[in-house]
Amino acid sequence: MGYQKHVLIFLISLVLTQIISGSEALESLVIASHCTSECGGITIPYPFGIEDGCYYKDKDDHSLNPSMRITCNHTFSPPQPILGNNIQILNISVKEAEIHLNSNISYKCDESDNSSYYYSYSWINLRSFTISSSKNKFVATGCDTYAWFKGKRYGKNYSTGCMTTCNELNDVANDGRCNGVGCCQASIPDGVTNLKTEAYSYNHHTGVEFNPCSVACPVANNAFKFSKQNLTRNLSYYLNEPPKFPVVYNWGIGTKNCSEAEKEESCLCKSNTDCINLTHEQQGLDGYRCDCKKGYSGNPYLPQGCQDINECEAASDECEKPEYCRNDVGGYHCECPNGYHGIGTNTDHCISNTKTKPWLMPVILTAGTGGVIIILLIIAFIAYWRHGERKITALREKNFRDNGGEILHQKVSGMDVLKIFTIQELENATDNYNEANIIGKGGFGVVYKGVISGNQPVAIKRSLKVDPNQVEQFINEVLILSQINNRNVVKLLGCCLETEVPLLVYEFINNGTLYAHLHDEDKVPHLTWNLRLRIASEIADVLSYLHTTISTPIIHRDMKSMNVLLDESYTAKVADFGASKLVPLDQGQLATMVVGTQGYLDPEYMLSFELTEKSDVYSFGVVLVELLTKKKALSNQESELERCLALHFISKMKQDRLFDIVDKNISNGLKEIEQIKKVANLAKLCLRLKREKRPTMKEVAMELEGIKRMGSNVKHSIGQSFDELENFGGHLVEFPTVDDGNNGGRDSDIHSLLKNGR
Structure with a gap:
C-alpha cells in the first residue's frame, strides 16, 4: 500500500511538474512584459533588448547606440535582429555569454585590364565585445594571396595573418583541407576587439588567371569548409552574392568586476546565481557575467533570478527506479518507499522489510478476520479523506480561476515574484478574520490587521464580494503595485487566490x-x-x-x-x-x-x-x-x-x-x-x-x-x-x-x- 501510494504521488507530481515547466518555458526572457522577446525567430534575452528600458545600459556608457541595444529590421522577411551598424545576429547565449554574428568577408579581385576592386570591413568597435579565440579562426583563400587580421588587444594595436600560393588548380586538394595551398588559416588570440580584415595579392593574380580574387575573414570553427570552387569565383560573384560566415563574440556586463559591482550594489546577478569575472579569453573586456548555480536554470539577469531544476524529470540514472527520485532545492536524492529500507540507488537497493523480518509474517497471519476489518476501515477512511481533499483542492483551483489568477499570472510574468500566501496562513494571521481586527473599509473591500510569521504586522485587504468588476479591481491593483518602487507608497507583500474572495497582503502602517x-x-x-x-x-x-x-x-x-x-x-x-x-x-x-x-x-x-x-x-x-x-x-x-x-x-x-x-x-x-x-x-x-x-x-x-x-x-x-x-x-x-x-x-x-x- 505504501509503495503504491508513493508511486501515485510520484506520477501526480511528475504531471504537475510538466505543466509548470511547460508554462515556464513559454515565459520570455525579457525584463518586462512590454519588451519584445524575439525578432525573426531569434530570441532576444535580457540584458539585450529592442525597446528603451528593455536592455542593459551601463551608467558609464554615454553612446547613442548602447552595446546591448538591438534593432529589429522589418525590411527583411523574416525580420532581422541587427547589432550596431547593420551586423546581423544569429544567436545570443546567456549561459555562455556569447553572441553569434553574421560577418562579411574582405576580398580583392583583379580584372583582365589590371583594374582591381578591394573591400574591407571593420567589425564591432564596442567595449563589451571581443572575438572568441577558442571558437573562431582566421581564414584566407587564393593562389596569390596574403591576408591580415587586425584589431585592438588590451588597448594596443595588434595584427596577425597568413599567406597561400599555388601554381595550378590541380595543385589544390579538394578534400576540405586548409593547409597553405589555396587556403591558409591562423589562430586568433584572446581579447581582440575593433576588428579589421584585409586581403591582398602579391602579383595581381598574374599566372593564376583561374583565381582572380583573394578572400579573407574570421569564421566560427567548423563553419567553413574549403573547396576548389572557392578559388574560381570572380568579382561579379562577390558583388552579387557576397558570402557571410558566423563569428562568435564574447560579451560582459558593465565596467566593474564582481566584487566592485556587488560593493556598489549595481551587480545584475540575481537570486540563485553566481557572479563570474571574465575569463582569460575575455580579458579584453571589462566587467563580469552571471550564471545560474548548479541545480538551477533560467536567465540570471532577470529580477526573479534562476529557478530550481527538477532533476527527477530526467529520470536520474543514479536512482534504482525513477519513482525513488526526490527533488531537492538545487539538487535531488534517492529514497526508498514505505516498507523498504536502503538508499534506493543502483549500488544500494531498496530491500523489503518483510524479507529481513520473517517473524512478522506469523503475526500478520494470526491477526485473522479482526485485522482484515481494521485494515478495510482504515482504507475506507483514507479513501474518504482523499475524496474530501480532492474536493477542497478543486474548490481552491476554481477560486484561483474565478479570482483572476490566470490573468494575473500572465500580466505579472517577468516581474518580481510576489509571495503567495495559503488560506491557513491568513486565517491564522487574522484570527479567522475576527471583526476586532478590522482597521478600515473602502469601496473595494475590508482591511484587517494581521500578524504573519516572524511577528511581522501586515494589512490584509479582502474584497467585499466576488464579481467580474471586483476581480478586475483586484488584478489592476496587483499589476500597478508590482510596478511601483517608492518609499512613500504602501508596499505590496503578496496575495492569496485560493479563497472565495481575493486577498492582498500589504505592509502595516501603524x-x-x-x-x-x-x-x-x-x-x-x-x-x-x-x-x-x-x-x-x-x-x-x-x-x-x-x-x-x-x-x-x-x-x-x-x-x-x-x-x-x-x-x-x-x-x-x-x-x-x-x-x-x-x-x-x-x-x-x-x-x-x-x-x-x-x-x-x-x-x-x-x-x-x-x-x-x-x-x-x-x-x-x-x-x-x-x-x-x-x-x-x-x-x-x-x-x-x-x-x-x-x-x-x-x-x-x-x-x-x-x-x-x-x-x-x-x-x-x-x-x-x-x-x-x-x-x-x-x-x-x-x-x-x-x-x-x-x-x-x-x-x-x-x-x-x-x-x-x-x-x-x-x-x-x-x-x-x-x-x-x-x-x-x-x-x-x-x-x-x-x-x-x-x-x-x-x-x-x-x-x-x-x-x-x-
Whole structure:
C-alpha cells in the first residue's frame, strides 16, 4: 500500500511538474512584459533588448547606440535582429555569454585590364565585445594571396595573418583541407576587439588567371569548409552574392568586476546565481557575467533570478527506479518507499522489510478476520479523506480561476515574484478574520490587521464580494503595485487566490490615515505646519513618480486624505490603487467611467469622462486645501456655500480672505505665513477648472520642495511669478454662475457639480 501510494504521488507530481515547466518555458526572457522577446525567430534575452528600458545600459556608457541595444529590421522577411551598424545576429547565449554574428568577408579581385576592386570591413568597435579565440579562426583563400587580421588587444594595436600560393588548380586538394595551398588559416588570440580584415595579392593574380580574387575573414570553427570552387569565383560573384560566415563574440556586463559591482550594489546577478569575472579569453573586456548555480536554470539577469531544476524529470540514472527520485532545492536524492529500507540507488537497493523480518509474517497471519476489518476501515477512511481533499483542492483551483489568477499570472510574468500566501496562513494571521481586527473599509473591500510569521504586522485587504468588476479591481491593483518602487507608497507583500474572495497582503502602517489626523481633535495638534508641508511634498513626489518616472504612467484616480497613511515618524504612504489606471505611452487621455470620491473629483473629468494626469492634480489640490484648513472636502453639516471645500477655498481667495479659512493652529511666524500663502496659491493653480491650465505633478512637487527650503524672500514660479499670484484679489480661477454664451454653459455645469458635490 505504501509503495503504491508513493508511486501515485510520484506520477501526480511528475504531471504537475510538466505543466509548470511547460508554462515556464513559454515565459520570455525579457525584463518586462512590454519588451519584445524575439525578432525573426531569434530570441532576444535580457540584458539585450529592442525597446528603451528593455536592455542593459551601463551608467558609464554615454553612446547613442548602447552595446546591448538591438534593432529589429522589418525590411527583411523574416525580420532581422541587427547589432550596431547593420551586423546581423544569429544567436545570443546567456549561459555562455556569447553572441553569434553574421560577418562579411574582405576580398580583392583583379580584372583582365589590371583594374582591381578591394573591400574591407571593420567589425564591432564596442567595449563589451571581443572575438572568441577558442571558437573562431582566421581564414584566407587564393593562389596569390596574403591576408591580415587586425584589431585592438588590451588597448594596443595588434595584427596577425597568413599567406597561400599555388601554381595550378590541380595543385589544390579538394578534400576540405586548409593547409597553405589555396587556403591558409591562423589562430586568433584572446581579447581582440575593433576588428579589421584585409586581403591582398602579391602579383595581381598574374599566372593564376583561374583565381582572380583573394578572400579573407574570421569564421566560427567548423563553419567553413574549403573547396576548389572557392578559388574560381570572380568579382561579379562577390558583388552579387557576397558570402557571410558566423563569428562568435564574447560579451560582459558593465565596467566593474564582481566584487566592485556587488560593493556598489549595481551587480545584475540575481537570486540563485553566481557572479563570474571574465575569463582569460575575455580579458579584453571589462566587467563580469552571471550564471545560474548548479541545480538551477533560467536567465540570471532577470529580477526573479534562476529557478530550481527538477532533476527527477530526467529520470536520474543514479536512482534504482525513477519513482525513488526526490527533488531537492538545487539538487535531488534517492529514497526508498514505505516498507523498504536502503538508499534506493543502483549500488544500494531498496530491500523489503518483510524479507529481513520473517517473524512478522506469523503475526500478520494470526491477526485473522479482526485485522482484515481494521485494515478495510482504515482504507475506507483514507479513501474518504482523499475524496474530501480532492474536493477542497478543486474548490481552491476554481477560486484561483474565478479570482483572476490566470490573468494575473500572465500580466505579472517577468516581474518580481510576489509571495503567495495559503488560506491557513491568513486565517491564522487574522484570527479567522475576527471583526476586532478590522482597521478600515473602502469601496473595494475590508482591511484587517494581521500578524504573519516572524511577528511581522501586515494589512490584509479582502474584497467585499466576488464579481467580474471586483476581480478586475483586484488584478489592476496587483499589476500597478508590482510596478511601483517608492518609499512613500504602501508596499505590496503578496496575495492569496485560493479563497472565495481575493486577498492582498500589504505592509502595516501603524499611525492611521491623514484624514483621521486632520479631523481628530486629539491628533491634529501633532500636525505642525512644517509636518503638513513635508507630507504634501511627499504625496506630490509620489504622484509625480507615477506620472513621469515609471515606464507606463499611472493615474491614481482616487487621491484623497483617506488614502494617505502615516507611519510612526509621520512619513506619508500613498495607498489604495484599486481605482488606478495605467496610461499607454501613445495615449494622453483615457475614456472611462467616472470613479473617485465626491469632493475630490476633477470637474472636467465628471463632465467629459476623459481621464488625464491632470485629474490627479485637481484631487491633490483638494488635499492641499485640507492640509491648510483642517476642513473636510465635502461636508453636509456646513452651509450650502461652504459645503464644497474647493469652492469655499476659491471664494475666500478671490475675496483676499485666505486666513479666514486657514487652520488657526499652524501659523507661528512670518516664514510660516509666507509659506502658507505660496501653498495656497499652488492649491489655487491645481484647482483650475480647465485642466490644461493646471501645473503638472512634477512642477507641483518641485514647487513644494522649493517652498520647504524658502526664506521669506524666496521666489518661485509655475508659468508665472508666485509674487504675482499673492494678489489674492486676482481671478486665476473663474466660477461663473451663468453661461457667458461662449462655452455652451460648460463652466456653469462644472460650478453646479462642485456646488452639489456630484
